[in-house]
Amino acid sequence: MSAASSTVRRGGAAGLTGRRMRAATLVRLSLAGNRTDRLRTGLTAVSGLCAALALFAAATVGAIHGGHWIPDPAQDGSSIMAPGSEQYASLMLVEAGLRPGVIFALALLALPVLALAGQCIRLGAPARDRRLAGLRLAGATPGQAVLIAGAETAAASLLGAVLGFGVYLVLRVVLDQRTPDGRLLLPTDVLPHPLVIAGILALVPALAGGLGVLLMRRVLITPLGVVRRIRERGPRPWPGVLIVLGLVLFAPRTLDLLHRLDLTERVPGDGRLPEWTPLAMMGAGVLCVILGVVLGTGWISFTVGRLLRRYGRGPVSLLTGARLMADPWNGSRTLGALLAAVVFGAAALGYRADLGAEFTAYDRYNRIVSPRGGGMGAPEAPEFYYHGVRLAMAAVTIALLVAAGGVLVAFAEGIVARRRTFAAMTASGVPRRTLGGVLFWHTFAPLLPALLLALVSGAALVRTLRTEISVGGGPDLAVCADPAAPDLATCVTKVIADPFIVQPVPVPFGQLALLAAGALLAMAAVVGAGMLVLRSSTDLEELRAG
Template identity: 50%
Template sequence: MRPATLLRLALAGTRTDTARVALTALSAALAVLAGLAALTVLAIPTPPATDGNGNRWSEQYANQLLVEPGLRGGTAFALLLLTVPVLALAGQCARLGAPARDRRLAALRLAGATPGQVTRVAVVETGVASLLGTLTGLALYLNGHELLHRPDGRGRLPLPTDVYPSTVSMAAVVLGLPVVAALATALMLRRVTTTPFGLVRRVRIRAPWPWPGLLIILGLAAFAAFRPVLLWYERRHSDPPIWLLPTLLVGGGLVAMIGVVTGTGWISHTAGRLLHRYARRPAALLAASRLMADPWAGSRTFAALLAALIFGAGAAGFRADFRATMELGRRTGGGMAAPDDFYLGTMDLVDLAVAVAMTIAAGGLLVALAEGIIARRRSYAALVATGVPRGTLGRSLVWQSLAPAVPAIVVAVTVGFLLVRGALRPPSGGGYSKEVCSAGEQLCTDQATRAQYVRTEWVPKVTVVPDVPVEQLAWLGVGALAAVLATVGVGLLFLRSSTAVEELRTT
């Protein structure tokens, strides 16, 4: 099959296919913008020290997050956090209109195309849509650099519009994302065979095992080992390998996140079994059957939302630890280089990133729910035709969404908080003596009079245990649950049009 023919077949289709390509491109553009913004922050050069304090601040910026080199890593991390729900949204958008696309691929098989050629058509569709989105995101990034380059009266910039990432890193983001999307599509289609009569998925029907719990325990153990490993090297007056501590944090967080997301499949199946055993109403029984028939739907649907909750709960735990550190400073007389409000303001940016991520994840939930209703419209129409009220179907969708979502949300919030609590020990200080001068600065600095006003005080050993941020964790859980309920409510609008009797003729 010629490349031009492959490209033309990949971009052919109905308005639904066009909407799928457009939404996938939009998601890719948003992901590229977040990635390029993070790379731009990391590309800010650090000047040499120009004062006696050894400060290496970039004074050309108005935002302190960009001025101090030590804060740029967290800022870039918050920006990269936004790519997680965006990429999940892209995965959900790729499933939009799947039945119509399956029929189109089956028609290609009927016309003589091989299964490999049909798979390449699907892979090229996703890759081209992602490439269009990444190129659009790159154009917006470059134009935004020009439009947002507005120094203030003191010549300082609100954004790092005076620097660009390296060409290699920009090319890796812009071209790497479509390649990853295409490879992911090929990986997901490895068990799918396209025949002239539709798609056949080769799967073994078995209940999910609770093995993701081991991944969660492994991730928590990696975070808990962070402090002991650091102390082990400090007692030996040596530095750990540069890769060791970041691997514990990044690897442990990733493993725990995979455990929470994949564990939703086991939660869905278990919830379905419990509903099937104890429920007595038709709506709950319909939801139980659906949960047991496709328990992995929850892992696909709630992946981005659960990832955002883990980050949000971790941020809440870090904020609680910082407040404990501030309380320790007040008790022992210590302090920080910058005002407390500044550090809390930087944490607010992380909370804002989590809120944006949850909003984007809610959009992915809506796409997944609408796609599921449309894909099963013949089944729903048949149930309505046999006398099942639409209200019963609507309540079954609510059960189907909430039964796995509620325990998964609780697990995600708990794991996110325990990750940070395991890595950070309660702040402690004191246990030393210090000199205190009770006179003014002139008398205290004069060696002739200083001895008359100086006394030695003992600072007792103090350990401040951080509080559990119950209120903030509860708001995270309530916000996630509200997002699920809102998307279910909007998705029910598709139910009436998808349960018309005419849908029984849909092929």
């Protein structure tokens, strides 16, 4: 508190106790702090850099022009691709209809990074609480405390975003590679609109500053940061409604129902919904499912804690149950980004299974209809679609790693903040392995059912589209009667019934299990690293005053 008080005296009465805080005073108060505060500032800046890079990459793909299909003026009834994107080697960048998926995958990477920034903001929270409480007791108003709490986080994120823009410009030069035929591997020839660049540079610090203010709300309410909480009942399972709503919105049958109810006639014009309506409904469905899974972790934590308190035997289970019931929303805060990545990954694996079933159905159909090959109606370039799924899973892997880093920061911060409590328990005879067991089960007890919920919800999104592939079943076909004929021109044809192929879409249990194993392995590494912090935080020296 002495550092805060001396800073207040240097700022003067007009700098702090007046209606408006001077900019110089705000900067000095925002940068005040100890070594932990500087570490938090550095980690927040790195998080802002990574988030800005992901958003700049997504904006770059959005800046590509051309690639959409337009009517061919030379021929009636045919279409050609509009020029402007033919210089790229990847079809994911060439075709306008595929670029939104790339943009979504890149924007997905920004979510766990922003969650990591939120965890970094919590680093050294007790010391910062005392510092801001000292400023409040010295005469700062709640509004001035809001400025200080938000400015120190926003300034670090702004620095990271600006550095991220610099790194982005350097990467455009370093990654400017071409294929042997002269096509670009990445869109290094385009830049986002200046307004988009300015928006990203402003969005990252605005979100980080908002998180900083939200996390410091207790100090803003009372200078001493004392908030009495009495939990009479736990969270309710209402997030399950969000999951069901998301599945309904994602299903194409919902749009068909709107047409059958003639709701489209209310739209002025030609009586049809806008072209972007299906994509908007599917995006809203994914968002609802992710929110339902993340928020539902609070109810899962409280329920698991209540079961451990009722049926647990031994200090580990009882202490774990008490901690889960006391703060059930801890799982939603710390595991939210990881669970969101798992939902997206499960949906991508379900889509890959759907693609495999479709290709298998067409292969079966073509073998029956045309043993000589050259079947009709089969999707082209299956490897291209599989490559898109692999890109999505690469994004999910990076998101899982970043989310695990955020959990590690929160895990270590929680141990350091309670180091004197842990040291006192160790001094009173509680074994370290008991404390380690409490921390382990406090993480994994709600994680296991929440992870299962995320896997089921993500896979169910794709299952709402279709559960089987149907090919054929149309009018009779004329096929070659002699497969050994020298060519198709001399082949004698015969008329057969069009075969009807039904191929069920399998549930990728094996791949979903691998995704779950990867998430659990990452969390096990996080807990293992946290145990090292626990060992140093339970030394008896932590009981010393000062």
